[in-house]
Amino acid sequence: MRPPAAPARTGAGARGADAGAALGDVDGWVPYFAVEDCDAAVATATAHGGRVVFPAETAEGTGIGRQAVLRDPSGGLFAINASQ
Secondary structure, eight states: OOOOOOBBBBBBSOOOTTTHHOOOOOSSSSOOEEHHHHHHHHHHHHTTTTTEEEEEOOOTSSOOOOOEEETTTOOOEEEEEEEO
């Protein structure tokens, strides 16, 4: 008997089956950048041509903090994290 499969984990936490479709083809690393204020960093990135892949969310009770996944103007994928 095989153990149940774990949920898919990509980008900013567990996002299930929707994660693969939203992220598209990801070959290689997804860099995470530490920021002081996740929402302010998302606003700055989008003001300069970035696109939100996964909006900012807080993983309550995990100690991970607030995270978002974005694409830069050329399509490069990256994530940001503001510690709790």
